[in-house]
Structure formats: structure tokens, C-alpha cells
Amino acid sequence: MTTIDDLPARRGALVEAAIRLLSENGPTAIKARTVTSEADLTTMALYSAFGGLPGLMTAVVEEGFARLDTRMRTIEPSGDPIADLFSMAIECRRFAIDNPYLYDLIFGIESRDAARGKLLAGAASTEGTSYQQSFATVANACDRAINAGRVRSPSGRHLAAQLWSLVHGYISLELGGHFAGFGDPVDEVLIPLAVSFMTGQGDDRDKSLSSTTKTKV
Structure with a gap:
């Protein structure tokens, strides 16, 4: 077993190990012994770092939202804020397809494996820093669409929700x-659903359709 004295490094190793197991084998693979074995650490390292498996899974959710936010931030603001929002939606989809179990976990979904559902779904939270940041990324993009006069909404947060x-x-x-x-x-x-949504928020339908042609699919 590897000894990692630095607590942040130990926590990081365990989170990465859990994400790898989740990706390769699904939620049934997430157990204290399998995660610590994957990280080449002792079971005690898990408890000293996170207090137990639920604490680890909360950290995995935090990391999952951070990765989702990173993907959405690859869409740089352009002159068409609606096209930017469409592109962010496509990037969210790509993230989910690339990481289906992690996606399920961070959004509290049990669709692909109910065997470990209660433990894993319980880790999902809207209180984590990474969740708040990922939502803020969407809300800021929505603010740009509102300020550009393309859509009407009380705030970017309302539209983002x-x-x-x-x-x-x-x-x-x-x-x-x-x-x-x-x-x-x-x-x-x-895309038709998104166009109908934007039209319902006040955007011109032809402009929304034009924005879809600029979307990074």
C-alpha cells in the first residue's frame, strides 16, 4: 500500500479512484475496499480523509460538477448569446454521454443501477461550491442573452433554472x-425543443433557428 502523508493528495487520490471505478464498472463497484484498493491506500485512509464512504461520494459529486463546469466554460462568449447557450447545452450532453454514471451521481439519478442508489444518490447536493459555480456559468450566459435583448426574464438565474x-x-x-x-x-x-423554449422567452424564432447553425455540435 502507498503512504500519502499529505491529506489533500490522499483525498484527491481517493476521489480519482472512485471516479475511475464508477466510470468502468458503475455504482456497484463503489465500496470502501474497492476504492481504497484502486487508490493503493488502506481502508483507514478513506475514513481519515472523508469520515467514510458518504463523505467520499460527496467529494466525488463536487469534482463531477467542477468537471462539468470546465466543459461548459470551453464555450467562449460570442456575438450570439443564444448560440452560446445552445452550445453549452450540447457540451452538457457530451459530458453526460462521456460520463453517464458520474452524471447520474451528481444529479441524483438512479436510472442505470439501483443497487447502490440510496448511498450514491444521497451524495448529490446543490450546496457544493462546484454546483453553485456550474449553475453560475449558465446564469451568466443567460444574463448576456437578456442584456442583448434576445429574451425576457426576471434574471439570468430564473432563465438558467x-x-x-x-x-x-x-x-x-x-x-x-x-x-x-x-x-x-x-x-x-x-434543438427544436430549445428553439421553442427560447421563442417562448421572447426570442424571434428565425433568430433562434439561425443561432442553432452556429452551435458547436
């Missing part, structure tokens, strides 16, 4: 296999 619900609802359904009958669910479901 609605858009967040739309995008993650779509992603959950797609990951659950509910759009298997569509040749291209992004073009046939997500």
Missing part, C-alpha cells in the same frame, strides 16, 4: 434510451 431543467431532462431521457427511435435526437428533439 428553466434552461437547466430542459437540458438535463432531455439528457436523462436520452441516456435512458427513450430516444432510440430517432436517427439524430439532437437535431430532431433537443
